[in-house]
Amino acid sequence: MDGGDESAVGAADAGASACQPCGAPAPAKPRKRMRPWEEPGFRCPYLDTINRMILDFDFEKACSVTGHDFNVYACLVCGKFFQGRGTHTQAYTHSLQESHHVYMNLQDGRTYCLPDGYEVVDSSLRDIQNMLDPKFTMASIDTLDRVPVYARGVDGSDYMPGLIGLNNIRHTDYMNVVLQALARVPPLRDFFLLPENYAHIKSPLVLEFGALMRKMWSPHNFKGQVSPHELLQAIMHVSGNRFKIGTQADPMEFLTWLLNALHTDLGGTRKRGSDALERNILPQVPLITCLSKFDGHTTQEMMNGDQRRYKLTRLPKYLIVHIKRFSKNTQQEIEKNPTIVNFPVRNLEMANFTELAPDACGTPTKFHLMCSIQHDGLPEAGSYRGFVHFRANDAWYEVQDLHVNGVHPQLISVSESYIQVWRAADD
Ligand SMILES: [Zn+2]
Structure with a gap:
């Protein structure tokens, strides 16, 4: 159900670096094409679409479509819960249908931008993670x-x-x-x-x-x-x-x-x-x-x-x-x-x-x-x-x-x- 979001990145860059038997200098190795979110200093452009007013983690953490309670993500834009984040999962489909892009895993608080699939690591999400899982010392x-x-x-x-x-x-x-x-x-x-x-x-x-x-x-x-x-x-x-x-x-x-x-x-x-x-x-x-x-x-x-x-x-x-x-x-x-x-x-x-x-x-x-x-x-x-x-x-x-x-x-x-x-x- 889940994962598979990183696999596409390397495919286009493979090949073209075989050894040259004629002794001619090897052609310059093509630079790995970077996705925008792989560039240093990239910041997810959808963080501003998060709506804290509607986030509520008090209710059963089950997918709003399938009812399953495993591997569930909260859409941080509309507050609904969806299962999975890989291609064809409920969260992935929701991201395409509604153009809602930021999803937090309700188990570990890690956050992803869909459908692109990259992880959003940003300190501005800390308050939501703390609300989801309050910690004490x-x-x-x-x-x-x-x-x-x-x-x-x-x-x-x-x-x-x-x-x-x-x-x-x-x-x-x-x-x-x-x-x-x-x-x-x-x-x-x-x-x-x-x-x-x-x-x-x-x-x-x-x-x-x-x-x-x-x-x-x-x-x-x-x-x-x-x-x-x-x-x-x-x-x-x-x-x-x-x-x-x-x-x-x-x-x-x-x-x-x-x-x-x-x-x-x-x-x-x-x-x-x-x-x-x-x-x-x-x-x-x-x-x-x-x-x-x-x-x-x-x-x-x-x-x-x-x-x-x-x-x-x-x-x-x-x-x-x-x-x-x-x-x-x-x-x-x-x-x-x-x-x-x-x-x-x-x-x-x-x-x-x-x-x-x-x-x-x-x-x-x-x-x-x-x-x-x-x-x-x-x-x-x-x-x-x-x-x-x-x-x-x-x-x-x-x-x-x-x-x-x-x-x-x-x-x-x-x-x-x-x-x-x-x-x-x-x-
Ligand atoms: Zn949504």
């Missing part, structure tokens, strides 16, 4: 939570990398809030910002999750929004449509599934079931009252009449708190408990709810809130939005699909919070 990752960056999209709008809106494809707000929450957990985020950590793992879920994390933190986006479309496709496939575009689902179930699926695909083992935290916190005010179930004294009666007491046996660096709001009534209808839960956004003291092992001496027991997800509306309809703390400028933002707005922390601490992610205060 340990040094650049180190500054993410300390130095706020203001980037500018091609339409002139400003955005902050890490505070990126996510398209709601159709009833996918429950996935978006979870992705927004996970995007701020440093060990998880930092691992996925470096593709060398997982490029060898043949898991579309892992690869697409990594690609989305890199886009969400990239200062090279052309706009302050990203579509999680490719990751959602992988999620639908891997989850057997348990989580799918077009059908609202529970973000807590999705969060649990996603973390387990990523963990398994990355070679993790199944161990230690989820702790009792997510099943037993009942919505009460304030949060500290909900947590009293883990004080080691309060008893809880189980379905079979057993009495149980709970205490946390360890405090991880990151704590996910699920405030159970939805339950089925006797008619199997889902009911929502709308109780408002009060909580501090900083210095939540967990010391009373844990009995740490002796070797855990020095473990921090205070936690700061990183993210809170809340549900608005009726139980089976409604929508999800998140409040996220952006560490680089120590500010709070409300994120709901495409919208990212600054918000006062006071508003967060009295919300109908559903899922919270906390970090140890010393992290």
